[in-house]
Amino acid sequence: MSKPNYSKQTTALLFVDPYNDFLSEGGKVWNRIKPIAEEVGLIDNLKAIDGAVRDAGIRVFIAPHRRWEPGDYEDWAHPSPTQLAIVDRHSFARGEWGGEWHPDFAPKHGDVVAKEHWGQSGFANTDLDQQLRQRGITHLIIVGLLANTCIESTARYGMELGYHVTLVRDATAAFTHEMMHAAHELNGPTFAHSILTTAELLDALPATSVKEEANK
Template sequence: MSNATYPLDRIAYLLVDPYNDFLSDGGKIYPLIEPIARQVGLLDNLRTLDRTVRALDIPVVIVPHHRWEKGDYENWDHPSPTQCKIMHMHHFARGEWGGEWHPDFAPKDGDIVVQEHWGSSGFANTDLDFRLKQKGITHVIIVGLLANTCIEATARYAQELGYHVTLVRDATAAFKPEMMHAAHELNGPTFAHAIVTTDELVAALAQAGA
């Protein structure tokens, strides 16, 4: 699934949840993903992709999870298991270090930061689809965390909305190898148009820009 072609004027790079809690030593969730993150080279691959897409003037879109605030979810009728965990563990707390951007992936001038998503999909109840359509985007590259939750949900939603979807198997991570396997070998092929490595994507983008 690596033979996709990329029209550079219609692609956006979607970076999901680049928070310290996920990506930095000392983050609340980082210890849970660290083994897989190190195995796949997550941080270096995200840095490589960041340099690549910026050099090609591909729009960078930050797709952030809702940052926990006191009282969130407490009076909801049926918060999800993940939302209950966030409520108790205070993941991505607003105003705290864990809810700040990893310094290597903080938004730069001209980047798009969309509304924060409450669940797993970066599209549900946010302005992501609207912002992409205003730039004429038809193809999305989706990276970040977690492979089997926010990445998969955002990518599925993107496909349902008519976007061409690329997943990057070593620019994401999960808690368990089985989750990575499900995301890229079982579930991803049912909705993604391309599932590639960082090196494969960089080569394809370079060819598109040649």
């Protein structure tokens, strides 16, 4: 894997699906990922990364899943198993708490929120690629959920489009250890340019503006 070089002009943090249903106590999916999320320190790591990239002047992009509404998939010819599960449990429902942003990861001024993706890739049938390219982004640090579905699909698609892709092992989670293992040990190395821990990523980020001023 190539040595990462995260220029603040060309790097983006891409946060996938930062919804209450995934990341908050009481969320419809949180209990399924909670054991692994707590084991890897997911919330604290996401907070650390979010703060560090902003301090470094790196732009934040959000790739949100479709907020469920009645009738979304019922007459589709080929809804995926995940989409059928969304129909059953109403994950990320529009207008409900579960479909709102986790309060620590809600978009801030200057963040870019791409159009909602219907499946698992943040790029498929959205404007994410255009939003990134128009801002000169070439390197993506991808965090969020789930490791073996939306993160993997988005990262694979990004690689195919020519982006440098970084996965962060402990800034994501999945339903099982086997899924996490597949995401980072089996599948990730076939498409990701870098697979780091949160600590390794923070060490690789450019100096913050405060540090830059202190060194002048």
